[in-house]
Amino acid sequence: MGDGMGVGMEDERDRIDPYALxxxxxxxxxxxxxxxxxxxxxLQTAGQLFDMTEKECEDLCGAAYxxxxxxxxxxxxxxxxxxxxxxxxxxxxxxxxxxxxRLRRMGxxxxxxxxxxxxxxxxxxxxxxxxxxxxxxxPSDDRPSVAVIGARGATRYGIQQARIFSGTLAxxxxxxxxxxxxxxxxAAEEEALYCGGASFGVLGCGVDVCYPERNRRIYERMCAxxxxxxVLSEFPPGEQPKRNYFPARNRLISGLADILLVCExxxxxxxxxxxxxxxxxxxxxxxxxxxxxxxxxxxxNRLIRQGAGIAICxxxxxxxxxxxxxxxESQPEEGDPQxxxxxxxxxxxxxxxxxxxxxxxQALFESLDAADLQEMDALREKMEENLGRGVSxxxxxxxxxxxxxxxxxxxxxxxxxxxxxxKGAGKR
Amino acid sequence: MPEFSRTTLDLLRQPLEERxxxxxxxxGTYRFPARFLLVGAGNPCPCGYYPDLNRCRCSEKERRRYxxxxxxxxxxxxxxxxxxRVTGVEEMQAGxxxxxxxxxxxxxxxxxxxERQLYRYRGAGIRFNAxxxxxxTERWCRLNAEGERCMRDLCGRSTVxxxxxxxxxxxxxxxxxxDGAEEIRTEDLMEAFRLRGTE
Ligand SMILES: [Zn+2]
Numbered sequence: 001m002g003d004g005m006g007v008g009m010e011d012e013r014d015r016i017d018p019y020a021l022x023x024x025x026x027x028x029x030x031x032x033x034x035x036x037x038x039x040x041x042x043l044q045t046a047g048q049l050f051d052m053t054e055k056e057c058e059d060l061c062g063a064a065y066x067x068x069x070x071x072x073x074x075x076x077x078x079x080x081x082x083x084x085x086x087x088x089x090x091x092x093x094x095x096x097x098x099x100x101x102r103l104r105r106m107g108x109x110x111x112x113x114x115x116x117x118x119x120x121x122x123x124x125x126x127x128x129x130x131x132x133x134x135x136x137x138x139p140s141d142d143r144p145s146v147a148v149i150g151a152r153g154a155t156r157y158g159i160q161q162a163r164i165f166s167g168t169l170a171x172x173x174x175x176x177x178x179x180x181x182x183x184x185x186x187a188a189e190e191e192a193l194y195c196g197g198a199s200f201g202v203l204g205c206g207v208d209v210c211y212p213e214r215n216r217r218i219y220e221r222m223c224a225x226x227x228x229x230x231v232l233s234e235f236p237p238g239e240q241p242k243r244n245y246f247p248a249r250n251r252l253i254s255g256l257a258d259i260l261l262v263c264e265x266x267x268x269x270x271x272x273x274x275x276x277x278x279x280x281x282x283x284x285x286x287x288x289x290x291x292x293x294x295x296x297x298x299x300x301n302r303l304i305r306q307g308a309g310i311a312i313c314x315x316x317x318x319x320x321x322x323x324x325x326x327x328x329e330s331q332p333e334e335g336d337p338q339x340x341x342x343x344x345x346x347x348x349x350x351x352x353x354x355x356x357x358x359x360x361x362q363a364l365f366e367s368l369d370a371a372d373l374q375e376m377d378a379l380r381e382k383m384e385e386n387l388g389r390g391v392s393x394x395x396x397x398x399x400x401x402x403x404x405x406x407x408x409x410x411x412x413x414x415x416x417x418x419x420x421x422x423k424g425a426g427k428r
Numbered sequence: 429m430p431e432f433s434r435t436t437l438d439l440l441r442q443p444l445e446e447r448x449x450x451x452x453x454x455x456g457t458y459r460f461p462a463r464f465l466l467v468g469a470g471n472p473c474p475c476g477y478y479p480d481l482n483r484c485r486c487s488e489k490e491r492r493r494y495x496x497x498x499x500x501x502x503x504x505x506x507x508x509x510x511x512x513r514v515t516g517v518e519e520m521q522a523g524x525x526x527x528x529x530x531x532x533x534x535x536x537x538x539x540x541x542x543e544r545q546l547y548r549y550r551g552a553g554i555r556f557n558a559x560x561x562x563x564x565t566e567r568w569c570r571l572n573a574e575g576e577r578c579m580r581d582l583c584g585r586s587t588v589x590x591x592x593x594x595x596x597x598x599x600x601x602x603x604x605x606x607d608g609a610e611e612i613r614t615e616d617l618m619e620a621f622r623l624r625g626t627e
Contacts, residue, residue: 153488155481182488295482373479375513394619401618405581413472413479414625415511 013109013117013137018096019046020112024131025099025236027087031130033064033080035113040067045114049088057085106208107223108237109134121145125255125281129234133207135223136230139200139256144321145175147257147283149274150184150264155296156418157371158184158264161288163191165261168314170197174321177202177256179249180222180231184263186215193221198228200256204249205241207233247273254278259320261311262287265299275303284320286311354408363387364399365408365419373416376400429468430497437502440466444505469512470498507558507595509625541605557601562594569597571612578614582621596620 037043041064065077112131120141162184170192178185180201192199210219222229260278265271286309290297356362367382380396403409410420443462473491477484599620
């Protein structure tokens, strides 16, 4: 590895070790087995394998088996040796180089645990992937990193919270990691980019596969390395998403982060799996609280009961990295709800309180909620209350059209209205 | 409506547009008049509870697939697309109590509006706003300067097809008629726009 000295960062990332790539992609062994060759078998570099005789190869797998202390059966070890030998036989210099060249042409980078570019955080998780394919950049070891995750079918509240937290954290220099799923994931990643931060998508498919298609814009911006962002995966390029890939992917999301933030989740969900991984990996967990009656807040509220940190405002997490007093205002004092950060209370209501010149428009705007969807009739009644006079459904409807026209209201689902909050919820 | 297949539903497009049904057999083509008022209803998702996410567990994909039964061109031909709330017991009882007298008042307004239209279109071969073609819409649903600007704003904000544009004007005309107003006012446009609803 000494010959890497003096080569610029850019070049170092583009370099692919064809031996390690062949071992990871073609030997048909999982990361666990490959790691055993190093830790138990005493392998130094993947290149050594290709100079070994078949006997030496068998001995290597045998040693890995012997050292595993009953973790693997003898039969499995023999099978592994067979696959490894076959892979080495097939991996001629030319074919190895071709495989690496193919990745380069696709604009895909590749690191393994042998590399010093391999994310340090992942080395410390129970089951790190031996290799990682990525586009754009990898999360930096030196900068704080928060995984923001939540339900795919999140409510507007969940999406809004994801944007507020992700955007504020990203603007403060925190790297945001998520899974590029629809809902909370995509919102968090898009907001991080919007606020000029680095956003990382860990995929449950090859890095050249954009899944879900809906998030293609975000995917492409991350691939392009905008603000140091990137997408990464332990699965080979071209691999389509599979159901059983996602739990594995989830362990990398929490593994790449210092803190896991859950924005909205049902009680039994993939989010729970990520939270379990985070616990195994010794990561701190924060959850955004929600109402007792909301099924989509149940997961978060339960996490809090189990001891997760309560994420009321982004400063709660920033304080974790930069010491308390980090995020502008003081932290909300414990056990004193009166002293709560005024800004956090505001954030919960969807940002800056707006006053409209027209009292009728203002009455409707006040009736609208930032996250809760309400029907026209309920809004009309609230308007009546605010104005202290009768309001016909016609009048309420006309005012609603006006508010939508002005960009203050939205109809995210036919017949249901709420305040318009869009990108920039995290930028206040 | 979304319970029907897309092909079945799309058969409605031609009669909705041309107000006649053509049936072609090997011995000739028959044309039947088909001036009808189409009223259809559907659920927002397969289970019917969306957007109450405490009860609806349909995925975004399932909801989209369900809504896709109603093709864009078919939805575009619907004048009004409104959300109807689940009626509670109290409302049903209140409705029964107010009952006939309320619907009597509505009937009077509708009759008056129909009169106005019959009078306006005398000699033009049509009876109601709904029958106006593009040209007729331009002629009888003329907007003042304020209305024009309002319409430009409304259409700039969302994607409104040419067909949709004329439909909004005709609905606004009807709203004004129901109110006994001579001109289409901006409130009428706003309401028409809202009644046309999001897809
Ligand atoms: Zn449903």
